[in-house]
Amino acid sequence: MKNIKYLILTIFAGYHISAQSVGITNTTEDPNPVNFPVASASLDTHFSHRGILIPKYDLQKLDDPTSPVDFINDIRNNKNIDGTLIYNYGNTYEKGFFVWMKNRWYLTLHKSGRSQQLSINIPANTIVIPENIGKNKNILSSFNEISNNIDNASVQNNSIILPAGKYLYKYSADPKKTKGKSSSNYFSSRGIYSIKSYIQDTDGNILTNIQHSSKLSNNGDGSFLFYQGFFIFELTKPTTIQQVFQYDDGTSNPNFQLTTRTDFSIFINRFN
Secondary structure (H helix, E strand, O other): OOOOOOOOEEEEOOEEEEEOOEEHHHHHHHOOOOOOOOOOOOOOEEEEOOOOOOOOOOOOOOOOOOOOOOOOOHHHHHOOOOOOOOEOOOOOOEEEEEEEEOOEEEEEEEEOOEEEEEEEEEEEEEEEEOOOOOOOEEEEEOOOOEOOOOHHHHHOOOOEEEEEEEEEEEEEEEEEEEEEOOOOOOOOOOOEEEEEEEEEEOOOEEEOOOEEEEEEEEEOOOOOOOOOEEEEEEEEEEEEEEEEEEOOOOOOOOOOOOEEEEEEEEEEEEEE
């Protein structure tokens, strides 16, 4: 038996098993495949019009050794389970191939080579801070989805649904003052307009740092300002987020209404 390079058995006319390799083929397509199975492969498949389907699961936790694949007995017996490959449906974590390494699942291949980005804008002449709201909390609304290739992400009027993952959230705006009584605590013709912004969930839990930005602008209707910023945050489960955009302490006149001059742009990138 030591001199036999391949010991091939045919099972159900489709499986070839040798001392060195396992081959799977359809003998009705090719009854006598040449050089099959390949000597250097532990598993060799030979079909004309078929692929291989990796087991599919819905990952709920990246560091769970019991679900969707139960590794517990192998871990207890010091078996090497690194390299186990599955395909994730993408309901909680990114859709694509995941491999188990050391103590968690890692995304290896995404369904697309493109960066995962969601682009949103609030159109021109849309109110972003209503008149006479003062320094009360104000949530941005009137979202308009421009492009989206983040799996299971969606946009609503005043909120964004994102799957679990780590994100970079960037925004820029050039609002103009359209209503409100002109007044200034600092200059006769100019005032300071301070904005506070952060990301929260729909229960009001703050998910990011709070950004503060102050601009000096002419008082009166029509003068405009420019604000921009970014947030980096991580979600451990699908979450509906909102951006708070409101007047901050130090604002000369928090009763002015702010309206988008060109637009209010939001870009969200998901890290692989």
